[in-house]
Amino acid sequence: MIEIKNLTKKYGDHVAVDNLTFTVKKGQIYGFLGPNGAGKSTTMNIITGYIGATSGQVKINGYDIFEEPEQAKKCIGYLPEQPPLYMDMTPYEYLKFVAELKKIPKGQRRDMIEEIMDRTKIYEVKDRLIKNLSKGYRQRVGVAQALLGYPEIIILDEPTVGLDPKQIIDIRDLIREIGEKHTVILSSHILSEVSAICDHVVIISNGKLIASDSPANLTKELQGSTSVSLTVLGQKKAIQQVLSSRSQIRQYTISESKEEPGAYDAELTCIGSADLREELFTAFAKIKCPILKMQTSGMSLEDVFLELTDEGAAEKGNTEETNTKETAIKETDTKETNTEEKEEE
Amino acid sequence: MLAIYKRELKAYFTSPVGYIFIAFLLFVVGIFFTFYNLRQSYPWFASVLSGTTFVFLILVPILTMRIMAEERRQKTDQLLFTAPVRIVDVVLGKYFALLTVFAIPMLVFCLYPLLLKTFGKSDASMAMDYIGIFGYFLLGAANLAIGLFISTMTESQVLSAVLTFLVLLICYYSASLASIVPASANASLVAFTVMILLAAVIIYLMTKNIFLAAGAGCALEVVLVVIFLINSKLLEGAVASFFSIFDVSGRMENFINGILDVTGITYYISAIVLFVFLTVQAIQKRRWS
Numbered sequence: 001m002i003e004i005k006n007l008t009k010k011y012g013d014h015v016a017v018d019n020l021t022f023t024v025k026k027g028q029i030y031g032f033l034g035p036n037g038a039g040k041s042t043t044m045n046i047i048t049g050y051i052g053a054t055s056g057q058v059k060i061n062g063y064d065i066f067e068e069p070e071q072a073k074k075c076i077g078y079l080p081e082q083p084p085l086y087m088d089m090t091p092y093e094y095l096k097f098v099a100e101l102k103k104i105p106k107g108q109r110r111d112m113i114e115e116i117m118d119r120t121k122i123y124e125v126k127d128r129l130i131k132n133l134s135k136g137y138r139q140r141v142g143v144a145q146a147l148l149g150y151p152e153i154i155i156l157d158e159p160t161v162g163l164d165p166k167q168i169i170d171i172r173d174l175i176r177e178i179g180e181k182h183t184v185i186l187s188s189h190i191l192s193e194v195s196a197i198c199d200h201v202v203i204i205s206n207g208k209l210i211a212s213d214s215p216a217n218l219t220k221e222l223q224g225s226t227s228v229s230l231t232v233l234g235q236k237k238a239i240q241q242v243l244s245s246r247s248q249i250r251q252y253t254i255s256e257s258k259e260e261p262g263a264y265d266a267e268l269t270c271i272g273s274a275d276l277r278e279e280l281f282t283a284f285a286k287i288k289c290p291i292l293k294m295q296t297s298g299m300s301l302e303d304v305f306l307e308l309t310d311e312g313a314a315e316k317g318n319t320e321e322t323n324t325k326e327t328a329i330k331e332t333d334t335k336e337t338n339t340e341e342k343e344e345e
Numbered sequence: 346m347l348a349i350y351k352r353e354l355k356a357y358f359t360s361p362v363g364y365i366f367i368a369f370l371l372f373v374v375g376i377f378f379t380f381y382n383l384r385q386s387y388p389w390f391a392s393v394l395s396g397t398t399f400v401f402l403i404l405v406p407i408l409t410m411r412i413m414a415e416e417r418r419q420k421t422d423q424l425l426f427t428a429p430v431r432i433v434d435v436v437l438g439k440y441f442a443l444l445t446v447f448a449i450p451m452l453v454f455c456l457y458p459l460l461l462k463t464f465g466k467s468d469a470s471m472a473m474d475y476i477g478i479f480g481y482f483l484l485g486a487a488n489l490a491i492g493l494f495i496s497t498m499t500e501s502q503v504l505s506a507v508l509t510f511l512v513l514l515i516c517y518y519s520a521s522l523a524s525i526v527p528a529s530a531n532a533s534l535v536a537f538t539v540m541i542l543l544a545a546v547i548i549y550l551m552t553k554n555i556f557l558a559a560g561a562g563c564a565l566e567v568v569l570v571v572i573f574l575i576n577s578k579l580l581e582g583a584v585a586s587f588f589s590i591f592d593v594s595g596r597m598e599n600f601i602n603g604i605l606d607v608t609g610i611t612y613y614i615s616a617i618v619l620f621v622f623l624t625v626q627a628i629q630k631r632r633w634s
Contacts, residue, residue, distance in 0.1 A: 011634075048427040052633035073429040084424035086352075088359050100348035101428045145424070 001026045001183055002047065002153065007056035009042055009207075016042040018207035020056070024153075029179040031198030032187035039207035040187040041081055044157050047185075048078040060153065074102075077151040081158050083142030087131035091122050091141045094130060095148060102149045112148065120144040120174065136167040143174065154178055156186040160193060172197055228276055228296045233263045234289030242283050243268060248276060260292055346430070349438030353412070354445055363446050366408050370450045373400050378457055388466050390457050391477025395601040398481070398594050401488050402513050408446060409492025410506035412439050413624070417500045426632070436493070436624050443489045451482050473603025480600020483613040487593055488513060490620035497627045516593045523588035533580040534573050537587075541565045 002024035009017040017039045024030055032040045045051045047058055049065045049072060058065045063072035086094060095117070099109045117123045120140045125133055130141060139159065146154055159175065160168045175197055178184055188194050194201055195215045203211040203218075211218055232239050236254065243252050243266060252268035270276055277294060284291050357363030377393045387393075416422040425435050458466065458474040491512060496505045515522075526536045545562030549555060572579055589595065596613065599606035 045423075050423050050427050050632070070429045070431065073427060076427070078423070078427045080420060080423040080427075082420045084419070084421040086356070086421055087419070088356060089352075097348055097352050098424070098428075100351075101425070101430060103429060 003059040005057040028199040030185040031194035034204035077146035079146040092126040230294040231292040346434035346438040353442035406506040406509040413496040487616040519588040519591040523585040528582040530577040530580040
């Protein structure tokens with residue numbers, strides 16, 4: 001469906017996309033995942049023919065986007081990061097214009113626009129000026145625009161950014177629905193979104209392809225490691241001793257607990273899926289260091305992501321006292337906000 | 346192309362810009378027409394038009410400033426350039442919309458000679474007036490193409506308008522500028538050296554490449570000096586003929602005098618094609634850089 005070969009895009013000395021190669025198969029929802037500035041938008045802009053590449057090849061349904069742009073572009077509906085809307089038009093006028101631009105036969109235009117307005121739930125605002133619409137509606141008009149002509153491939157660049165939770169759910173449902181009939185590629189820096197909607201995840205960092213697999217496989221691949229987080233009351237040295245002496249522990253970090261004075265928080269990653277809780281309990285009991293809290297967790301897609309992208313690793317180095325380079329420490333409930341904060345830095 | 350043409354035309358008339366353009370042009374020409382033709386019974390309408398070409402300096406930037414710059418700022422160009430349309434079609438659609446807005450007051454001007462006819466104007470002079478209107482339209486069309494090109498270069502409407510104004514200003518006064526320089530070969534040498542220096546500075550500002558700018562400047566200067574040493578006669582009056590290339594409004598004189606000037610038509614059409622072509626190239630260059 002889409003074949004991308006050795007795609008490279010340079011802006012002066014800066015390499016935005018670095019030798020990217022992958023294929024997109026028909027009928028799946030693909031998630032482009034990567035921190036801000038990873039090259040997601042650039043890649044999408046190249047696939048859709050908005051900008052050229054420095055080198056490499058992109059084929060859409062067999063049509064080369066650089067050599068037969070019109071044929072290739074016909075197969076794609078694109079919603080850029082900022083919906084390309086004309087503020088002085090109403091959604092209906094706008095969709096009519098886009099339908100004409102996409103060369104949809106005159107007889108079908110009207111019905112198609114009505115149907116799409118219905119699906120994207122913008123029917124009730126169709127005669128208001130776009131500049132007076134809320135962000136959520138504008139986004140939906142943008143999606144409607146991409147859907148017009150029912151191209152086989154729909155590409156959405158960060159479709160849920162800046163929407164409220166309800167609108168995010170609406171858009172996600174819509175994407176899932178679109179995904180039943182079309183091949184969808186969407187980009188996001190929010191992991192939960194990608195793991196919730198996508199059949200296939202492509203992780204990009206610094207313009208390079210890092211991983212491309214289904215969310216389940218990605219987690220499985222990197223799993224083999226259960227992690228345990230615990231809060232222990234006692235001397236740091238004693239705790240370190242206990243942890244260091246366990247051969248099943250691959251790596252651990254230790255820091256002063258914020259919630260429990262005098263206690264230490266430890267995060268450890270185990271080798272294999274061994275459950276160390278019982279062993280740790282008796283070990284700490286022996287040296288009379290009571291465990292105040294203990295919890296195991298498998299590796300989430302989030303951890304995989306952070307492990308895979310450089311930024312996750314580098315970030316960790318400055319914020320925590322650390323024994324290893326790789327692990328990233330997160331509290332499960334604040335995952336999403338954390339990631340976003342980190343990426344914005 | 347048709348879709349873009351229609352949208353663009355509609356945009357000019359949902360915002361006040363189209364109305365302002367038409368009203369202002371009709372107003373200025375109307376005043377001159379009333380004063381010369383009606384009050385003073387002067388039979389040539391074309392000469393009134395030639396006296397009002399200065400309004401293009403203000404009106405053309407107003408009309409063209411947003412045409413490409415706004416698309417870029419609002420990122421709507423992403424829609425246009427990812428749709429299955431060629432870039433040439435996008436540019437032509439927009440250019441034809443500009444021409445259409447400009448053609449509306451032209452149609453009104455076509456009525457003025459008819460009005461004069463009721464006072465006994467001859468058929469021959471009618472034809473001359475219509476040739477004059479045709480020349481005026483070509484001049485405006487060339488100016489609009491320049492404005493279209495400049496609007497492509499920037500994201501800011503204000504910058505686009507100011508640059509267009511300056512470029513048109515230079516074009517309008519290029520003939521007078523050239524007359525400042527004496528026709529002697531020595532003066533030409535100095536004038537061209539100054540121009541080469543300016544060109545090198547502009548190249549540097551646009552490419553930020555000092556070697557390219559210095560290289561191009563030196564090469565041109567060498568060519569100039571060689572010409573001067575071999576045959577200094579070639580440079581006599583060369584400044585004037587060089588500037589006359591840019592003298593867009595000067596080419597209209599023949600039309601105003603009622604001559605259907607083929608070189609003039611060729612000149613204007615070449616200028617239009619050149620700037621439409623440059624516009625397409627500027628867009629392509631931005632896509633690929």
